Amino acid sequence: MSDVEHLQELHGLPVFDFPEPDHRGELPAAASVAWRIAAPIWEDYGESFEAVFDRFLATVDPSAVRALVIGPWGEPYDNDSSLVVDRLVAARDRLTALEAVFIGDLEMEEAEISWIEQCDVTPVLTAYPALREFGVRGGTDLRFPAVRHEHLRTLSFETGGLPADVVRGVGASDLPALEYLEMWLGVEEYGGDSTIEDLAPLLAGDRLPNLRHLGLQNSEEQDAIAAAVAAAPVVARLESLDLSMGVLTDDGARALLEGQSLTHLKWLDLHHNYIGEEMGQRLREALEPAGVELDLSADDADEDEWDDGEIMRYTAVSE
Template sequence: MTIGDHLHALYRLPAHPFPGPDARKQNLPDADAVAWRITSDVYDAHENWTAAFARFCDAVDTTRVRALIVGAWEEAYDTDPSAVIEALVAAKDRFPALRALFLGDMVMEECEISWINQTDVTPLLEAFPDLEEFGVRGGSGLRFPALRHAGLRKLTMESGGLPAEVVRGVAASDLPALEHLDLWLGTPEYGGDSEAADLEPILSGARLPRLRHLALRNSEMQDAVATAVASAPVVARLEVLDLSMGVLSDEGAAALLAGQPLTHLKKLDLHHHYLSEPLQERIRQTLEPAGVEVDLDRDDADEDHDDDGTVWRYVAVGE
């Protein structure tokens, strides 16, 4: 599976594309009523992203803008968004109301997730101390050295493979207001070289006192993650635990059930899994009577079998 749809919303605001240079003149929505999506083209761009952003700044009252979605930039398969980040940082004083930012909203027709080039994205968080939501798509070249951000409430990193250095950077960051953390860990084939031990500072919860929604998903090591989560101190304060989109098997799910109680959760999301029917039934019988919403949809999870008996299982989003 790959990503086929652009973001529909950000910061609870509907996404709205800023018109291209050749679009007919049209009435624009109120600056604070939508999440503005600013984009170029990956292939044969007639206008680069920074030029589109400059037009946006001239056309919209940027002092009222609350959410920005960065779409494609030119040659994203070969070029990182340094110029995009520099333009946003240079314009920081023009966006006093900005509370949400997503970098790299591209679908497969534009650039497969594993092809998207990224870079150090922390200058954006440093430039916008009032940012409450930040998301990034693409793990190739992504960097996230540890930082402190007092206002961030939601952090999302979508990738086919999240570098271990990035996982460690997030884990070492001081994010006292963070309520929602979503990491797509991915596979080694696409750069996801982290191990369950890298998650320990996150699972301890020491730097995340307000965390309520934890998603560690799309992982080839989902059994190891589930085993680590089973005894993690942070779980006791969670409302949502999401271990979906990976190659979770009976081994990991059994370890999860054998660990600390999960009956306090509002939701356990395990969709796209490789669990047997008996194990699925155990999960339902354990959690649903306590009022926990359980997502056990298999989605399109499938497996291949070699002649030698080797079984190949796949994460939901890879290439």
Template sequence: MTVGDHAEEFHELPVFEFPETVQGPDDAGELPAADAVAWRIRVDSYDNKEEWPDALARFLAAVDTTRVRALVVGAWGEVYDKGPQAAIEALVAARDRLPALRAVFLGDIVVEEAEISWITQGPVAPLLDGFPELEELTVRGGNSLSFGPVRHQRLRRLTIESGGLPAEVVRGVAGSELPALTHLELWLGTPEYGGDSNVTDLAPILAGAQLPSLQHLGLCNSQIQDEVCAALASAPVVARLEVLDVSMGVLSDEGAAALLAGQPLTHLSFLNMRHNYLSEKMRARLTDTLEPAGVRLDLDADDADSDEDPDGTEWRWVAVGE
């Protein structure tokens, strides 16, 4: 599966794409209220007629940016060739014009613009440093991504989507001090696309000491989903979660059994295992164990698929790869 559609909602706001035709305040009559939408600013990824900072300059001239709450950074040009540093620098330079900004989606890029594992990212710490009041950050793409460790007092939601998240990034997130964070979602991916982390890299997240407010943990889209679930079975952080998300990976009966054999999960409001390789027997066991306690389950296999070599070796696929 690939990412085929741009975000329609972000930070609980509908996404509205800032038009190319708006060149200044005189063209802004048809625009929505500044605080009513999440504004997507993008340029063409193959034949861009302007640079992303220039598109931001048009936006700053046309919109009352003192009221803007959320920005969605779409393609910043040839995203398979260069990262978003110029876009980040332009945003940080404009931070005094954006006092209400609380959410940024860095890389709302779909397959027609660049496949997820070909999106070039870069260091995102300058964005967090530049906006100390930021509450939500979503990043798409793990190629050349650099993250932390960072300290941020206000960030409540962090999502990193990738076909392969480098171990260095996982360790950077795990080593960050994010006391307000309630929602963490990492798409770990596969080694073929740079996802070379292991359970040891996740240890500080699983311990939870630096994430005292965490309520939603997603360790998703992983080639090592069984190992992740085995580690979660005894992870201290699980006891205070409301939502545990181990979807999109190659979860099998082995991982699900390890999770069930560990600490109680009946305090969860939602356990997401969507896109899995579970047997019907294991689905029934999960349902019989957790649903009577009020845990909502998603056990849909979705489009999970596998191939088998002539020698009997079975290959299973995560939901989002290249």
């Protein structure tokens, strides 16, 4: 679960951990921070998530809260996030200023990313029609049936394996205000079973008229994704593109060079890659003179050579 840490900010607000019951210090103003709500991994050692959440609503002015970061809700590898979703939905008439939610803010010491049990998270979007930003970490049993949301601007999925049904659900959703979409597609071993065909509606962009950033990351099929992106209609209106964290080789880089022009981008993130020095230089020569900020750093990319000579390459995040 490398590259995955607790959020430090959400929606432009610093994350603040809602304290234990015996806290005596002054709390920040309700609207000034993104409140992190978390229960102990082992429920015998503290409050349940429900108790922490209810105490939060009773302590902080819920009508002023703008952002919530949800950490552990008990044992997230045994209990799915439905109790979090249910609690958020039930509080919709109290959290009337809520603009951003992130569910699953856990580090490796709390749970590997592919152990985090999720659920259908779309009721949160339905309950909060004014939400601007929504993110999820963990793909096990994650569901995202097609929805319509008029105001959502940022949508992110951090997983070691993003289910194809989620990819298709996002592609079938009507998100007219969405500007930023990030998907860690992951590996098949941990549930990342989407195909290029599943990505086709996103790459067409017909339902995403305001999209300005697209991240299709952390995939063992990163070369095929790069080739699809190279011809994707949505790319022409993007300001930034992220194909990092996956198994991107010279083949994928060549597809990007031979496809549609990318010189309109402000930045292109290809970090954690398996691109050779010569191909990397070709990318720099093609893009950097046009002002594209290009990240080709590969220090965290790892590979093994098996006894039979087969080379094994890895995404940045899997288990």
